Amino acid sequence: MITINNIHFSHSATSPAVLQGISLQAEQGHLTTILGPNGCGKSTLFKCIAGLWKPDFGEISFNDINILTLTHQQRAKLIAVVPQDHEPPFPYSVLDAVLMGRAAHVGMFATPSRRDRQAAESAIEEVGISHLLHKSYTKISGGERQMVLVARALAQDARAMLFDEPTSHLDFRNQVLVLRKIRQIIVRRSVTAILTIHDPNAAMLFSDSVVVVKEGRVVVQGPPCEIITEELLHEVYGIEVVIGKINGAMVITPHISSESSDNGEEDAKIVNFDSHKNHRKRRLCLT
Amino acid sequence: MTRKTVIHALVLTSPLFIASASLFIGAYGVSPLMVVRSLLYELLPYGSAMADLPEKSIILDIRVPRVLLAAIVGVALSGSGVTLQGVFRNPLVDPFILGLSAGAAFGCAISIGFFPALPVQLSAFLFSIGSVLLAYNIARSQGEVSRLPLILSGVIISAFFTALTSIVKFLVDPHKLQNIVFWLMGSFSLADWHTISVSGVGILIALCPVYLMRWRLNVLSMGEDEAKLLGINVMRDRLIFVVSSTIAVSLAVSVSGIIGWVGLMVPHLVRMITGPDHRTLVPLSMAAGAAFMIFADTVARSITTYEIPVGIITAISGAPFFIYLMKKGGKESWGR
Numbered sequence: 001m002i003t004i005n006n007i008h009f010s011h012s013a014t015s016p017a018v019l020q021g022i023s024l025q026a027e028q029g030h031l032t033t034i035l036g037p038n039g040c041g042k043s044t045l046f047k048c049i050a051g052l053w054k055p056d057f058g059e060i061s062f063n064d065i066n067i068l069t070l071t072h073q074q075r076a077k078l079i080a081v082v083p084q085d086h087e088p089p090f091p092y093s094v095l096d097a098v099l100m101g102r103a104a105h106v107g108m109f110a111t112p113s114r115r116d117r118q119a120a121e122s123a124i125e126e127v128g129i130s131h132l133l134h135k136s137y138t139k140i141s142g143g144e145r146q147m148v149l150v151a152r153a154l155a156q157d158a159r160a161m162l163f164d165e166p167t168s169h170l171d172f173r174n175q176v177l178v179l180r181k182i183r184q185i186i187v188r189r190s191v192t193a194i195l196t197i198h199d200p201n202a203a204m205l206f207s208d209s210v211v212v213v214k215e216g217r218v219v220v221q222g223p224p225c226e227i228i229t230e231e232l233l234h235e236v237y238g239i240e241v242v243i244g245k246i247n248g249a250m251v252i253t254p255h256i257s258s259e260s261s262d263n264g265e266e267d268a269k270i271v272n273f274d275s276h277k278n279h280r281k282r283r284l285c286l287t
Numbered sequence: 288m289t290r291k292t293v294i295h296a297l298v299l300t301s302p303l304f305i306a307s308a309s310l311f312i313g314a315y316g317v318s319p320l321m322v323v324r325s326l327l328y329e330l331l332p333y334g335s336a337m338a339d340l341p342e343k344s345i346i347l348d349i350r351v352p353r354v355l356l357a358a359i360v361g362v363a364l365s366g367s368g369v370t371l372q373g374v375f376r377n378p379l380v381d382p383f384i385l386g387l388s389a390g391a392a393f394g395c396a397i398s399i400g401f402f403p404a405l406p407v408q409l410s411a412f413l414f415s416i417g418s419v420l421l422a423y424n425i426a427r428s429q430g431e432v433s434r435l436p437l438i439l440s441g442v443i444i445s446a447f448f449t450a451l452t453s454i455v456k457f458l459v460d461p462h463k464l465q466n467i468v469f470w471l472m473g474s475f476s477l478a479d480w481h482t483i484s485v486s487g488v489g490i491l492i493a494l495c496p497v498y499l500m501r502w503r504l505n506v507l508s509m510g511e512d513e514a515k516l517l518g519i520n521v522m523r524d525r526l527i528f529v530v531s532s533t534i535a536v537s538l539a540v541s542v543s544g545i546i547g548w549v550g551l552m553v554p555h556l557v558r559m560i561t562g563p564d565h566r567t568l569v570p571l572s573m574a575a576g577a578a579f580m581i582f583a584d585t586v587a588r589s590i591t592t593y594e595i596p597v598g599i600i601t602a603i604s605g606a607p608f609f610i611y612l613m614k615k616g617g618k619e620s621w622g623r
Contacts, residue, residue: 052512076518083516089376089508090563096505103506104518109499111566156517 007058036213076104080153101155123154143174365576367532368550373504381550386444390418473598548605
């Protein structure tokens with residue numbers, strides 16, 4: 001279980017605080033999703049949990065171990081991080097890329113052993129990309145690359161996993177496939193998992209617990225079907241939405257027509273941004 | 288798999304073949320038989336008649352040390368080139384482009400010109416580590432070093448130290464000037480057993496951590512944040528790699544002057560053959576660097592009656608190679 005207790009973060013002493021007392025809990029075997037609009041402090045919070053940035057104060061612990069005082073190597077044995085999709089400078093093979101997950105376990109003056117290689121291969125098998133083993137990591141699709149990063153995190157053999165917007169660069173099909181696979185792994189391995197995401201629908205569908213963050217504070221945390229309401233989403237995102245039920249799942253859909261109450265406000269923002277575009281938009285609405 | 292093993296074995300042993308061939312080539316004609324006999328002389332000293340022959344001394348005291356030194360310098364330049372490319376996650380850097388060689392050259396020049404008490408190697412190391420740290424910090428922003436800024440800051444540092452070296456040349460007395468100029472052009476003509484036992488051994492020792500830690504270059508090349516997330520102490524490891532390769536390069540520069548492009552060209556060629564995994568890339572680059580250096584030096588000393596500085600040979604082959612990389616890599620190499 002990951003417990004975060006009242007962390008504060010600001011980039012420098014003079015700049016305003018990005019995180020203002022965040023507390024949350026992520027249970028073992030559950031997928032805990034951090035949801036919030038751009039600029040809410042989601043990625044800052046993620047970097048703090050991952051150990052890249054140190055909060056000004058507050059505590060982050062995993063199974064009662066304070067992770068803020070660990071070295072990178074000690075922490076990497078407990079928590080594996082799946083970063084956003086990225087382009088490496090050299091075209092490593094998928095196997096070599098996954099093998100990097102073993103870095104915390106390989107001695108400083110050593111190369112990966114047979115055991116490390118086996119761990120990498122079984123991780124590749126577990127996420128179902130064995131056919132890519134010797135393919136170049138730069139020449140596979142974004143969805144496949146995301147799965148390689150998931151396999152790398154599995155090879156790391158950690159009891160907690162963090163996912164940084166794993167679906168942000170993917171098409172619809174791959175978003176679903178990747179999230180499904182992540183869920184399956186979390187349940188099977190019974191790891192503690194935290195995931196950040198933009199899309200409230202995906203958060204509703206796939207997570208056990210949702211933490212809604214706005215302006216550096218937690219608005220609410222709980223099971224998605226209990227806490228996510230039309231009012232909450234309006235409060236956090238500033239747009240009117242309707243929540244309905246399709247096929248037993250809760251689905252969020254925004255208002256599209258300009259008649260609804262929030263659109264005046266939204267239009268005003270767009271005018272500031274680009275008045276020309278707004279004209280066109282209005283014309284489309286009229287016709 | 289077996290084909291791959293054969294190719295790896297060929298690259299690893301290539302310095303031996305080229306070195307053996309190189310021993311038979313030279314300005315002073317020594318018959319092949321005589322070359323073999325001279326080489327065997329050390330092992331089984333047959334007959335004292337052999338001891339006084341000039342051929343023997345040409346082979347054992349000139350050609351053999353020279354080939355060995357070329358090989359070791361090739362290992363240093365190519366090994367540090369592949370290391371710097373991995374550490375800075377930039378396929379377009381090498382000791383020459385980063386300004387490391389220019390820093391080392393300035394260090395050597397002031398040591399020769401003004402402070403004979405200061406060991407050339409030490410002075411070379413101090414200025415080259417200074418120049419690489421400068422280039423790195425100029426290019427660094429928000430924890431990452433982008434490709435183009437790093438190359439540009441390397442060019443700036445390089446130009447700066449080259450200018451300083453010119454001042455030294457301008458101010459120094461003419462007798463020493465000749466030494467500096469000759470040595471700056473890059474040459475192995477001063478190779479002897481003493482240089483090999485001091486600088487050559489030093490280079491090989493300095494590269495030991497690079498060789499042992501080579502797998503970590505894979506992880507480091509993923510970027511600072513990712514390497515940390517994977518459990519690497521990025522600052523410590525980067526420092527070890529940069530200091531080791533700087534020691535190797537400054538020792539190389541202090542015995543042979545500035546020899547550019549080897550550190551860029553050889554790792555690229557090897558990467559094309561073996562792929563980017565540093566576990567094989569590092570040893571194979573070192574071997575191929577040695578082979579290339581012996582070859583270039585053999586060309587330098589035998590193509591005309593006068594010896595051409597070997598740095599000129601490597602630059603003539605390196606510049607077109609760099610243009611080729613630029614054109615071929617395009618966005619891939621120059622983008623962030």
